[in-house]
Amino acid sequence: MSRIDHINNPDAPEPNSVVPSTVAFVTNDEGRVLLIQRSDNGDWALPGGGHDLGERIADTAVREAKEETGLDIEVIGIIGLYTDPGHLIEYGDGEVRQQFSIAFRARPTGGRLASSAESVRVAWIAPDELDDLSINPSMRMRIDHGLKRLAEPYIG
Template identity: 60%
Template sequence: MARIEHFNNPNAPKPNSIVVAVTVFVQDGHGRVLLIQRTDNGLWALPGGAQDFGEYIAETAVRETREETGIEVKVTGIVGIYSDPRHVVEYSDGEVRQQFSICFRALYLSGYPRTSDESSSVVWVARDQLDQLPIHPSMRLRVDRGFERLPAPYIG
């Protein structure tokens, strides 16, 4: 299913859903962040996805990271909560989702990067290489905040 990200676009379609979702900021031993290239829009992003019924939200973060990247993680904190109503995601099935995502900080435990149906590429990326990748501004905010290691989570 294709998706279009609308950010600060006054002509964006009106949202018709809000889904609890997560993203995961995890670094390797060299300080690089784990990123995927999404199959639905080609943009680079932190691994993540929607919470399933019967699942704790931290379990969602672990499961989504494993499914999309092959990497096992342990949730250690929160980078931020992202709920900007000016950021909506339009899907080809007619859903228009207002963003609501909790970005977790996680510790790398094991595994090697591998692709999935949702990720055409999975790589560890150094901070100084981020500008070379197409990353949505909302996702870049999460990545930058993850690297900043602020004492309190971002709420916005």
């Protein structure tokens, strides 16, 4: 399914859904960030996805990271809450979702890097290599907040 991110685009379609979602900001011992290259739009992003009924929100981040990267992770904190109504995600099936995402800080605990139907590539990326990648500005903000280790979670 295709995906188009609209950020403050006056021509974007009206939203018709809000789905709580998560991303996992995972770093390794060398300070590299775990990123996926999305299969739906080719952008690089933190692993993550929508919350399912019957699960705790932190478990969403753990599940999505495993599905998209092959790695097991442990959530260790919250980086921020991202709910900008100017960020809309348009899917090929007609859904236009208003952003509602919680970014969690996590650490790897096992598994092996592996791509999936949602991730054509999975890699540990050094912070100084981020500018060379196609990353949505909203996602880049979450990554930058994770790298800065803000004293308090971002709320915006």
